[in-house]
Amino acid sequence: MTGAQLLVECLQRNGVTTIFGMPGGQTVAIYDALHEHPTIRHVLARNEHAGAFMADGFARATGQPGVCLVTAGPGLTNCVTGLGSAYSDSVPFLLISGQITHGAIGSSRGYYHEMDNLGVTAPLTKWNATARSADEIPELVRQAFHEMTTGRPRPVHLDLPIDVLAQETDAKPVKRVTAKLLAPDPREIDRAAELLQTAKRPLIIAGGGTVTADASHELLALAEDLHAPILTTPMGKGCVPDDHPLSAGMLFHRITSDLTNMKDNLSPLPEMADAVLAVGCRFSQLATGNWELELPENLVQIDIDEDELGRNYPARVGICGDAKAALTALGARQPKADGAIWDSIRSRTPASDRWRIGGFDVVPILRRVLDRDVIVACDVTRLYYMMLANFPVYAPRAFLHPSCFISMGFGLPAALGAKAAFPDRQVVAIAGDGGFLMTAQELACAVQEELNVVTILINDNCLSAMKGIQNRSYRGRHTAVDLVNPDFVRFVESFGALGLRVNELDQFEPALREALNAGRPAVIEVQAPQTPE
Known part of the structure; x- marks a missing residue:
């Protein structure tokens, strides 16, 4: 051959x-x-x-x-x-x-x-x-x-x-690679177990490494033994169902476009905890609100990459190893704890105001209408960050987003990749007008390959994040942020996809249901007001 x-x-x-x-x-x-x-x-x-x-x-x-x-x-x-x-x-x-x-x-x-x-x-x-x-x-x-x-x-x-x-060759394919788990050091597991056993208010922060290791079951089992609330990083979203009693949501409830002045937007739980177990968590700029997150001295960090241990926050115990293996080993050493202290604290902690686009609060509608196992692929847009903080997700690998590189144009093609993998699941892309136009030509791919994704397109005729920064830091002097957009419905329909336009919130749910049942790719243009933050 x-x-x-x-x-x-x-x-x-x-x-x-x-x-x-x-x-x-x-x-x-x-x-x-x-x-x-x-x-x-x-x-x-x-x-x-x-x-x-x-x-x-x-x-x-x-x-x-x-x-x-x-x-x-x-x-x-x-x-x-x-x-x-x-x-x-x-x-x-x-x-x-x-x-x-x-x-x-x-x-x-x-x-x-x-x-x-x-x-x-x-x-x-x-x-x-x-x-x-x-x-x-x-x-x-x-x-x-x-x-x-x-x-x-x-x-x-x-x-x-x-x-x-x-070239012609007589070489043969080799056997399929079988991944080997990196086992944690038992001595570090013992140190971590001792620290967590003596904590009265242990907290778990779960990152993308939990998802990569397929360790959701082990994470929940340990959390239930410790009676520890679980916060997730952006990359960890979905590693525990958001309706689980121990799920405490995201590390933040909203963000600013340049991640400045984030202190009041962060969860109060880390400052209340006397010990934190961080699993597959890098403590990135986004996850920590520009590193304004405060953690207790008793930090146990598990990561597959030894270089990440203590990189951004000093770890009292650093465990290099596969998250699934490390959590299993910790769980075997952990007696069941009394969660009365955390229950009391969480019951007295007021819920944060939900972040929403003024006049177009579509997140509750999306969650009510979409299947429980829907896959959402997000571009870099306001609605993405609002959903990151406030859209409940119930399974790992169901909320896809470019967390660290913040790559505009990601949403639609990533959704097509997910749909190719799971043709029988709902797949929805979230995009703003700026990011959508970077890869909008892939509607042709979607139609040709019969990848019937639904795209929610927020059209506010501007690059909202940049305009928000200019408002806050440059006295509202706007340069190169206002957009002249095409007629998106006609543009979408030129590919053979379904194009719908929504001008009022009460039009959104009927449009969403129509798009989901269209039997072809669909785009819902939401004409939203400009409210850059």
């Missing part, structure tokens, strides 16, 4: 069912190998930028590596933002790129798409490599999946020269 055929077989052996991307001159051989493949589906993006977000959305929704296939040069550079988003949020993502003839790499002779592909992706990947012969492909694919599924998951990049893809 050829190198291209061998690659496809190696991907299939490692569980790949879906590839997102666009063909190019150096990758046509791979597309030919995919032509009649019985188990791998290809989803045709209209721009590699969006294709990378699709692979990211697939990975976030499934927990399995997302795969994006692009050509060299501009195909690769179009994926850089997607790589950055996946790298920042610890998402397993395999980028496969074509490359010029192997012997010509670095020659600067003027080949089409000639570029140092590995040099571009090195800062945004955990591992990258170029195949020098077709015989190397099985081992390189094995290494790529090993890196994505061992330790902290992050993107990897496999670079394949056009002549290597054409």
Whole structure:
């Protein structure tokens, strides 16, 4: 078989069912190998930028590596933002790129798409490599999946020269990679157990590492033994059902667009706790309100990445290991606690005012109408942050968002990736007018691939976050933040999707129900007032 055929077989052996991307001159051989493949589906993006977000959305929704296939040069550079988003949020993502003839790499002779592909992706990947012969492909694919599924998951990049893809080879696909859990140090587990047993007001903060480790069951079991409330970080949203009695919501109930003056927006529980167990939590700028969050000295931190232990807050006990394994070990050492103190405190803690768009409080309607297991993929927009704080989620991997890289254009393509993975579940994208237009061409992909997602488009004719910063810090001097937008309904319908427009709140629920039952992709434009904060 050829190198291209061998690659496809190696991907299939490692569980790949879906590839997102666009063909190019150096990758046509791979597309030919995919032509009649019985188990791998290809989803045709209209721009590699969006294709990378699709692979990211697939990975976030499934927990399995997302795969994006692009050509060299501009195909690769179009994926850089997607790589950055996946790298920042610890998402397993395999980028496969074509490359010029192997012997010509670095020659600067003027080949089409000639570029140092590995040099571009090195800062945004955990591992990258170029195949020098077709015989190397099985081992390189094995290494790529090993890196994505061992330790902290992050993107990897496999670079394949056009002549290597054409080579005949007798090499065989290697066995599927089986991830090995990183066991925690028993001595640190003992120290953590002792600290938590003596605490009268223990609190748990659950981050994205809890979701990655599939550790929701173990987290809840330990929380119930400790009778400890659970706060989640943005990346941890959904790791415990928001209607569980011990769920205390997000670390914040609203944010400012530049994360200044966040103190009053943070949960009061961390300051009341006498010990905190942080699970898979990096304490990022967003999660901590620009690090205005205050924690007690008794901090136990569990993370798969040793470098994260104590990076932003000093940890009295640092446990490097898989969150599922660490929580299981802690649970085995933990007697049941009396939760009377926390029950009394929480009953006397007033609920925060719910954040909403003036005149368009759509969050309660969305939660009432949408299925319990709906997958929501959010672009960077006001409604995203409001839903992050106030939209109840009941399962892991059901609220997808670019938490650290804050990449506009993410929402629609990430939703398409999730829908490709779960065709029978409701999938809804949340977008603002600025972010939507960055990847709106993927409506063509949605229609062609029959990925029937519903997009809620908040149109306030401005870049709200930037306008809010200009209002607060620059005396309302507005520069380059007001938008002239198309007629979104006509724009959407030109792709063959359903376009609906809502001018009043009472129109929203009927429009949402119509969109969900349309049997084709749909966009609901909500014409909202400008209320930048």
